[in-house]
Amino acid sequence: MIVCIAEKPSVARDIADVLGAREKKDGYIEGNGYQVTWTFGHLCTLKEPHEYTPNWKSWSLGSLPMIPPRFGIKLISNPTYERQFHTIENLMQHADMIINCGDAGQEGELIQRWVMQKAGARCPVKRL
Template sequence: MKLCIAEKPSVAKEIAAILNANNRKDGYFEGNGFYVSWTFGHLCTLKAPDDYKPEWKRWDISTLPMIPEKFGIKLIEQKSIEKQFNTITFLIDKSEEVIKLVVMPALRRTGYWNVVLLKANCKLPLKRLWISSLTEEALKEGFNNLKNGNDYDKLYSAGNARAIGDWLLGMNA
């Protein structure tokens, strides 16, 4: 089975229909050799200051600068997010490949999946469907021309650098 991860439920529903993955489950669709699941916005975030050091919980000039040795990620603490993340992790364990679906790509959104897959400790081969339309024709063409997921690591790195820069500026300024 191949796992497709869309950016939101409505996109997953359209993708599932095209792939004939019509069996609706809790947090995903299944059928025709595919699981189709989704994120909804950010499931993960950079760790908070006090996740690194307890004394960083309350901002104080004496603790500046706050610069972690290594930045980490954590799940956003919300039941629906935890449930969907667990669904994705469950599906990763049952899959042979992950296809990250990028529709109408924006730099900010291209990293959602990378962070979720890192947090889920995913070691599966990654492919990327990169399209700018949800028409049946665009989806079929995209699935016939899947890209190596690692070809887009620089986009993820750029987004990650921006997030770390925002964190450092926000916590220290």
């Protein structure tokens, strides 16, 4: 199955219509070999400093710069976002290919890349 991930539900509906995917499911639309899903803009964000080390919960000039060995991402704490993320994660774990249908530009790319990274996507990714 090919998973297409759009940045918003309205774009996902348009893509699904073009692809002939008509069966509405919980958090995605399926049909014709495609599963078309969406984010609501940002579902993920960078971790807060204290999530890397408790020493960064409060800071002083002496603790700057705060640069973790590797930046981490987390889900934004919102029940709707979390539910949609878990739908996306499940689709991606079973996908043969993912098509990133995020908005053009750096922000659109970042939104989808963070979701794919957090979901542990391992299949080939193409960009619309």
